[in-house]
Amino acid sequence: MTAAAEAPRSWGGSLGAFRHRSYTIFWFGALISSTGTWLGNLTVPYVLYQQTQSAVWVGLAAAAQFGPAFILAPLGGSLADTRDRRKLLLWTQAGLGVIALLMWAQWASGLHExxxxxxxxTCxxxxNGMNNPAWQSLVNDLVPREDVTSAVTLNSLQFNLARAIGPALGGVLLATLGATWAFFFNALSFAIVVVSLLFVRRHPSRAITRAGGRFAAQWKDALAYIGGTRAMILAIVLCCVVGVLGNPIFSLTVVFAETVFDTGPVGLGLLTAALGAGAVGYALAGAIVRSRRSLGRRAAAAMIALGLALCLIGVVPTLVLGIVAAMAVGAAFLAAFATLNTTIQLLAPDQLRGRVLAARHMVFSASIAVGVLLCGILTDVWGVQWATIAFGAALVVxxxxVALLPGWRFSLLDQASASPDAPISESDSPL
Structure with missing residues (x-):
C-alpha cells in the first residue's frame, strides 16, 4: 500500500488514483471486503439449495438481501448527502460485520434453519440499503477531480477481481472445511474494511457541500430532477431491465452446477468465478482500450450481448463450456451495467449525487429481488436452462x-457525455 500511495506524480491513466494514500488503503480494504461478500454470496445459495432442493428458496434469499434496499436507500441517499460519509460507512460496515458473524454463529452451532x-x-x-450510497460517493471524495476516472476504473477492477476470487475461494472452502468456515471468513472481511476506513481521509481538494433542509424537501428536489430528465429516466429503467433479466444467473449458478453440469462445490466455485473473470477481462480491456462508441450504442450492444450470452449458457451441455459461457455473461453484464451506471453518474449533479445514486440503487435492488424470485419460480417449473434462455431472449427483445422506440431510443443516453460532472463508480455490487 505504501509503495502505491507514494507513487510519483507521473503516474496517470488507469493507475493514477493509486498515488493517493487514502484511496489505495480504501481500494485494498474494499477488495478484501468484496471478496468476502462474494464468498458469502456463493455460500448462502449453496447451503439453502442443499437444505431445500428448491430454487425458490435461493430466490427468497436474494429478495431478502436486496429487497430492503428499496425501502432504505432513500434514507441512505440523504445520509450520504448530509453526513460524513466515512464515519457513516464505519457504522454501517461494523453492523454488517456483526450480522455476518451471526450467520457464522448460526451455522457453527448446527442451527441450520x-x-x-x-x-x-433481511437485516x-x-x-446495506443505508450503506451503499455513501460507499459509492466516498470514491469521489478520496481523489482530486483529475484522478476520478482512474478511481472509477480501479474500483470497477477491484469489485470484479473479488467476484472472481471470492467464489473460487468459496468453492474450495465448501469442498474442504465446510460452510461454517466460509461464513467465518466472510465475517472477518468486514473487520478488515472497518480498520482500513480508520486510516482513510477525504482529499483536501474535495470540498463537500452538504444538503440542507428536511428529508422530504431533499427528496422532492432529487425526484424533480430525475423525473424532469428523460435520459436519466431511460438509464434507470434500463438498469432495472438488466437487474430483472440479467442478474438472476449470479444466484442460480448453484442450480446449474447440480442439475445441469452435475458438479460439486469446486465446480460451482469455478462456474461462479467465471462470471467474475469475464467481468475482470472486460474491466481490464476497458482500462487499456477506450471505446469510441457513444454511450447509447455501448448500452444497446451490451444488452444484446448479455441476452445472447444468457441463451448460450442455457444450452451448453458441459461444465467446461458452461465456464466459457459464464465468462461471456460476466463480461456482457458488466458492460451493460457499467455503461448505464456511468451514464447516471455523469448526469447527476454533485449536490444531488447521493440521492440520485440511492434512487438508482433502490429500484435496481428491487429489480434484482423480483428477477431472482421470478426466475427461481420458472426454474422449478421449466428447469434452469429454459428459464435462463427465456430471460436472455426477453433481454434481446x-x-x-428501445432501439426502435421514438423519443426513447438509446441515443438519448448520449446526453450524459456533455455533462461536466465526472462519474463516481462503475461498480456496484448487485449482491
Missing part, C-alpha cells in the same frame, strides 16, 4: 424495442 438465515439476510439488506 433456512428461515433464520433469511431473517439475517443485512436493511443496513427489450433492447431491440
Amino acid at each position: 433456512p428461515l433464520l438465515l433469511i431473517l439475517l439476510l 443485512f439488506g436493511v443496513l 427489450v433492447a431491440l424495442l
Whole structure:
C-alpha cells in the first residue's frame, strides 16, 4: 500500500488514483471486503439449495438481501448527502460485520434453519440499503477531480477481481472445511474494511457541500430532477431491465452446477468465478482500450450481448463450456451495467449525487429481488436452462424495442457525455 500511495506524480491513466494514500488503503480494504461478500454470496445459495432442493428458496434469499434496499436507500441517499460519509460507512460496515458473524454463529452451532438465515439476510439488506450510497460517493471524495476516472476504473477492477476470487475461494472452502468456515471468513472481511476506513481521509481538494433542509424537501428536489430528465429516466429503467433479466444467473449458478453440469462445490466455485473473470477481462480491456462508441450504442450492444450470452449458457451441455459461457455473461453484464451506471453518474449533479445514486440503487435492488424470485419460480417449473434462455431472449427483445422506440431510443443516453460532472463508480455490487 505504501509503495502505491507514494507513487510519483507521473503516474496517470488507469493507475493514477493509486498515488493517493487514502484511496489505495480504501481500494485494498474494499477488495478484501468484496471478496468476502462474494464468498458469502456463493455460500448462502449453496447451503439453502442443499437444505431445500428448491430454487425458490435461493430466490427468497436474494429478495431478502436486496429487497430492503428499496425501502432504505432513500434514507441512505440523504445520509450520504448530509453526513460524513466515512464515519457513516464505519457504522454501517461494523453492523454488517456483526450480522455476518451471526450467520457464522448460526451455522457453527448446527442451527441450520433456512428461515433464520433469511431473517439475517433481511437485516443485512436493511443496513446495506443505508450503506451503499455513501460507499459509492466516498470514491469521489478520496481523489482530486483529475484522478476520478482512474478511481472509477480501479474500483470497477477491484469489485470484479473479488467476484472472481471470492467464489473460487468459496468453492474450495465448501469442498474442504465446510460452510461454517466460509461464513467465518466472510465475517472477518468486514473487520478488515472497518480498520482500513480508520486510516482513510477525504482529499483536501474535495470540498463537500452538504444538503440542507428536511428529508422530504431533499427528496422532492432529487425526484424533480430525475423525473424532469428523460435520459436519466431511460438509464434507470434500463438498469432495472438488466437487474430483472440479467442478474438472476449470479444466484442460480448453484442450480446449474447440480442439475445441469452435475458438479460439486469446486465446480460451482469455478462456474461462479467465471462470471467474475469475464467481468475482470472486460474491466481490464476497458482500462487499456477506450471505446469510441457513444454511450447509447455501448448500452444497446451490451444488452444484446448479455441476452445472447444468457441463451448460450442455457444450452451448453458441459461444465467446461458452461465456464466459457459464464465468462461471456460476466463480461456482457458488466458492460451493460457499467455503461448505464456511468451514464447516471455523469448526469447527476454533485449536490444531488447521493440521492440520485440511492434512487438508482433502490429500484435496481428491487429489480434484482423480483428477477431472482421470478426466475427461481420458472426454474422449478421449466428447469434452469429454459428459464435462463427465456430471460436472455426477453433481454434481446427489450433492447431491440428501445432501439426502435421514438423519443426513447438509446441515443438519448448520449446526453450524459456533455455533462461536466465526472462519474463516481462503475461498480456496484448487485449482491
